[in-house]
Amino acid sequence: MEDKTMSINPILLVGGSGIVGQHTARYLRDAHPDLPLLIGGRDLDKAQRVAGDIGNAEGIAMDLSAKDLGIGDRPVSAVAVLFTDQQVAGLRFAQDRGVPYVNISPGIIELGPEVAAYIHRPDASAAVLGTEWLVGATSVPAMAAATAFGDVEDIRIGALLDEEDAFGPAAEADLERQTQVMAAALERREGSFAWRTGEATTSRFRSVDGTEMEASALSPNDLLGLSMATGAPNVRFDLAIGVSSSRRRGEPLSAEILIELAGTDPEGSPLAMRFAVVHPGGQMPLTGSGVAMVLESLTGLGGQAPTRPGLYFPYQLLDAGTYFARLRDIGGSIVDLQPEGKINKTVSMEHLVADVRSAA
Structure with missing residues (x-):
């Protein structure tokens, strides 16, 4: 070749x-x-x-x-x-x-x-x-998880940046612009796109270790892509900046992306998945x-x-199998988490990733 x-x-x-x-x-x-x-x-x-x-x-x-x-x-x-x-x-x-x-x-x-x-x-x-x-770190895993569903009804993303994570001047300016200057954030709610403003821009989600984090609404392009590709009528994205789960354990900081999907499986039974994409080097890798x-x-x-x-x-443009293989090679991982609320059926994202990777 x-x-x-x-x-x-x-x-x-x-x-x-x-x-x-x-x-x-x-x-x-x-x-x-x-x-x-x-x-x-x-x-x-x-x-x-x-x-x-x-x-x-x-x-x-x-x-x-x-x-x-x-x-x-x-x-x-x-x-x-x-x-x-x-x-x-x-x-x-x-x-x-x-x-x-x-x-x-x-x-x-x-x-x-x-x-x-x-x-x-x-x-x-x-x-x-x-x-x-983080250019695919949210969208590719969420799209892969959606393949386990017959219908996806809700997608919730919670991104956690450690407050000690390295920000270059350009990245810091981008984050400040998108979290402070842009007073509203887009979400999909009951099938319609709507702007979250005022108190609706604040929320909470649980990090990998279960700690509840205060978060603010954000609208990266994942929100548009996930809405259109999966047809999910409810899609939202929240960002928290604080102490990552690994640093609370006394280890180096990490980047965490919490991804939760809910809906029905191909047979119509309720199904939910909750998992995290984690990298010990933070957001930049x-x-x-x-x-x-x-x-x-x-x-x-x-x-x-x-x-x-x-x-x-x-x-x-990103093949899921190749993406997951590269994620592993650079030190990242997928962590299965228990969905919140009473759920009768879940799917292991780690097993799904292994299947996708082996088929690539």
């Missing part, structure tokens, strides 16, 4: 010298040692240092006000934007070059500029609206791995054909 990394043009990571960018670059490097990378940043010295650490990479200064982003005529195979690009410069550059694109920053109410850019040039390139929570896997799918590095022009969410 031809080694695609020997002939592929460099992947451009805009914001590649930041924390998410460095994780993304390292996962790409581990999986594809010969893949060339362009590490783009506002600080050229930092970008060059990161590129030197990664190997087979070049650090470059980015200029989002320039049509060529400051890289001239050099070819690229894909573009990933890892911070807020209010000018939509990255997508327009990708469309001009006819290469695929992913951005992980804009919230639901900020999707308009990228969607408009896509609508005007739908055949130019594949564009991924990447602001799912999961995010970086998700971006790396999306880029692999976009460019065909995973062995499949490159993604055709279109508008996508990340979960549409």
Whole structure:
């Protein structure tokens, strides 16, 4: 089989010298040692240092006000934007070059500029609206869990970020914007999309160790994708920032995503699942791995054909079996939890993941 990394043009990571960018670059490097990378940043010295650490990479200064982003005529195979690009410069550059694109920053109410850019040039390139929570760490497991159901009626997501987790400046700005500036959060309620405002934006959920966490409503793209893909009439997403379960045990911090589904099995009997996606390294390894896997799918590095022009969410490009295998390889895990309330039947997510992984 031809080694695609020997002939592929460099992947451009805009914001590649930041924390998410460095994780993304390292996962790409581990999986594809010969893949060339362009590490783009506002600080050229930092970008060059990161590129030197990664190997087979070049650090470059980015200029989002320039049509060529400051890289001239050099070819690229894909573009990933890892911070807020209010000018939509990255997508327009990708469309001009006819290469695929992913951005992980804009919230639901900020999707308009990228969607408009896509609508005007739908055949130019594949564009991924990447602001799912930790880029696939919520949507892929939830979609896999939904396959055990005949009908999914309720999906509740509770994301727990440890207050000591590492936030780069871009990630911190994104989180502040989406939790403080955006006063309302979207949910699906009895089949209709509605905005949670005021007291409705506050809630609680139980972490992996059972501790009740105070949370606030959030509306990443997972909410849209899970609603449309599963047909569940009730979907909500809440975020808590506090002490993770592992740190309460005296261990290093972790990222936790609590996922609960309820509905009926294929025979019509009540069914519920509750489980957690956990990573001991916090949020950034999961995010970086998700971006790396999306880029692999976009460019065909995973062995499949490159993604055709279109508008996508990340979960549409991420094979569940491959995702779960990579999650295990980077130190993440799936933890089965007891659903809340009186439930007659449950399904083990750990067993389901093992089956999906073995079939991949």
